[in-house]
Amino acid sequence: MEIHAKKINQQLLITVNGRLDASWSDYFTDAFLAFIRNGEHQFVLDAKALSFLSSAGIRSLVRITKELRTVEGSMHIFNATEFVAGTLRTTGFGDWLLDEIPAELKHQNLQPEQNALPENLFLLDKNASLSLKTHTNWKPWQLVKTTDSETMQFPADSYALGIGSPSASGKLFGDFMVVGGHVAYQSPEEKSRPDFLLPIEAYIPEMEVIQSLRTEGSFSHLWRFAPDADKSAFTIAELAGQALSLTHAEMSAFVILAEIDGLVGAHLIQSPALRQAENSPAFPEIRDWLSFSGERVFVGEQAMIFGVVSQHNTTMNNDLLIPLPSMPTLAAHLHAAVFPYQPLQNGELNLKQQLDKFFNGPPPKALMHLIDDQRPEAGLGQSSLIRGAMWCGKVIGKENKL
Amino acid sequence: MLSIKGLSKTFFPNTINEVKALRNVDLTLEAGSFTCIIGTNGSGKSTLLNAVAGTFVPDNGVITVDGTAIGGWTEYQRAKLIGRVFQNPFAGTAAEMSIAENIVMAMRRGQSRPLTRAVTTQAKKEIADKVCMLKMGLEDRLDNPIGTLSGGQRQALTLLMATWLKPKLLLLDEHTAALDPKSAAKVAELTRQIIRDEKLTALMVTHSMQQAIELPDRIVMMHRGQIVEDYQKEDKKRIRVPDLLDTFDRVQKKELFDESVMQLLAEQYV
Structure with missing residues (x-):
């Protein structure tokens, strides 16, 4: 089977030559899923040279259209042979067929094949902003005292990161992040997977927190980013800098949902509440308390990141914002939850809908505090992302320490 | 059934090639249990099996099989208690001898073998009955040299030979690794069947995660x-x-x- 693709206006014209049967259906499906991953969501299939379509082939087309439905995409077929068109009509999929070539394709306004989408910027609410509260009663690696923790509720307009424990689960303090009231939490045990707390009906997720950066409010901008011929991925520092730039602020908070090029990070694997000694754990004992990714991980999966960034050495300095070694003018703190890959639709995205989609889908695979690893020679670099969406907003007002 | 306590072995000690292959390993297997050892290359999996089989003398530690300390026993003495299947399907059989002759050797493992006719009619019937379970049609080819068989067939026969006398302990050292996928799946299934039916205590080393999940009732990871x-x-x-x-x-x-990571996290993990 041969598959050729041409971008014509906003549609991808796919020409297929061969048989779509059990032998080729996986190959065909994989090719389409790769197009979708590259941001192509409107397909027109020229089936003139498609000589045969079996039930396995139809299953493949159904799989593709299901995937397209999640990103509000579409697929239509034209030029189908009598056999292929008849098969589709008989099996109830006749509505995929077009009677004639779509008008925009007739003009053959061909564009060269490309992966890049234009950068998209959406102004959501020019007056939107977020307030910041910092909780730093506990500092590594002090003994955790009862007075260090505070019970926090996270309603739908809250975005936070830090170290805490779901209320009533004891003192299992681990890394967590909150996005729109949805809490993702990494239990501090080596073998455990991330857990999550969702705002369902009257329930508001609640955590015992010993350290946090918490913002409340809404985002002013949505920026869609995608690779192009010159740029294959976006580093965290670039994205954080873009958040500041878009919001014209000294400090910004942002949520990113994007395909992962590679993450570098760490998370607690023992609760600090179990610590018996006041001093920092030395090497190699530290390996029993913190896990480091050790390499760039979760390539191709989907990251949900919450971060706060400020211009370094400004009035907005904050104990929990750390200068980025790769861009020392910025200080930031970011936590990332990793989900199995799901495509994002193009254009403007609603954050709440995306949160519902991801938290109600396959569970998160990991949660980590992102690290900018610029160690000489051994450094893994920054985390970076391929394509996705960033919601950002200005953090205003003087820091309100809890 | 098998008890290993404080087992250690260092190869080439005090040289640039020193390898601490086993470090104070403790492991106990219950009678009738099937345990699989997995681990990275050089993690000590096969070394542990070889230590139990008596291939070398460990530096420290005690190994007992069915309550008997076997530390001072030679490899061939341990063969009375231990059946073993190797990775190489050609390692456990004599290529020039017939299928029946190979199996008769296994039937008398650990026993005296006087100068009498070994492959008797009675023995051949017994062998045919048991080889039948392999479902490979080998019961009709008992007089053929075993060297004419495929790797999968030879490994299946090796497994049968190793378990003929119901050993106290069965050691399987990546015994499907050198086989093609179909033969590997067949031998893996036979392994499961024989261990279950004969209620054997088995210790298997494998690199196949799928086998580690599907076959044993316990998984031990070494590093x-x-x-x-x-x-x-x-x-x-x-x-x-x-x-x-x-x-x-x-x-x-x-x-x-390493320590550079510790420094990195001290600066960036707040």
Whole structure:
């Protein structure tokens, strides 16, 4: 089977030559899923040279259209042979067929094949902003005292990161992040997977927190980013800098949902509440308390990141914002939850809908505090992302320490 | 059935090539249990099996089989208690001898073998009955040299020979690794069937995560000469291949966590 693709206006014209049967259906499906991953969501299939379509082939087309439905995409077929068109009509999929070539394709306004989408910027609410509260009663690696923790509720307009424990689960303090009231939490045990707390009906997720950066409010901008011929991925520092730039602020908070090029990070694997000694754990004992990714991980999966960034050495300095070694003018703190890959639709995205989609889908695979690893020679670099969406907003007002 | 306590072995000690292959390993296998050892290359899996089989003398530690300390026994003496299948399908059989002759040798393992006719009519019938379970049609080819068989057929026969006398302990050292996928699956299924039907105590080394999940009732993971994970009972039942891969990943991450990482995290992990 041969598959050729041409971008014509906003549609991808796919020409297929061969048989779509059990032998080729996986190959065909994989090719389409790769197009979708590259941001192509409107397909027109020229089936003139498609000589045969079996039930396995139809299953493949159904799989593709299901995937397209999640990103509000579409697929239509034209030029189908009598056999292929008849098969589709008989099996109830006749509505995929077009009677004639779509008008925009007739003009053959061909564009060269490309992966890049234009950068998209959406102004959501020019007056939107977020307030910041910092909780730093506990500092590594002090003994955790009862007075260090505070019970926090996270309603739908809250975005936070830090170290805490779901209320009533004891003192299992681990890394967590909150996005729109949805809490993702990494239990501090080596073998455990991330857990999550969702705002369902009257329930508001609640955590015992010993350290946090918490913002409340809404985002002013949505920026869609995608690779192009010159740029294959976006580093965290670039994205954080873009958040500041878009919001014209000294400090910004942002949520990113994007395909992962590679993450570098760490998370607690023992609760600090179990610590018996006041001093920092030395090497190699530290390996029993913190896990480091050790390499760039979760390539191709989907990251949900919450971060706060400020211009370094400004009035907005904050104990929990750390200068980025790769861009020392910025200080930031970011936590990332990793989900199995799901495509994002193009254009403007609603954050709440995306949160519902991801938290109600396959569970998160990991949660980590992102690290900018610029160690000489051994450094893994920054985390970076391929394509996705960033919601950002200005953090205003003087820091309100809890 | 098998008890290993404080087992250590260092190869080429005090040289530039020093390898601490086993570091104070403790492991106990219940009678009738089937345990699988997995681990990275050089983790000590095969060394542990070889230590039990008596291939070398460990530096420290005590090994007992069915309550008998076998530390002072030679490899061939241990063969009375231990059946063994190797990775190389050609290692456990004599190529020039017939199928029946090979099996008769196994039928008399650990016993005296006087100068009498070994492959009797009675023995041949017994062999044919048992070879039949392999479902490979070999019962009609008992007089053929075993060297004419495929790797999968020879490994299936080796497995049968190793378990003919119901050993106290069966050691399987990556015994499907050198076979093509179809033969490997067949031998793996035979392994499961024989161990279950004969209620054998078995210790298997494998690199196949799928086999580690499907065949045994316990998984032990080794790394750098130590046991780093032990999945038994409920833990074993719920574990899947991705979980094992995660565990490998976790173990290797720890290796990459050096003092420069500690410094990095001291600066950036608030």
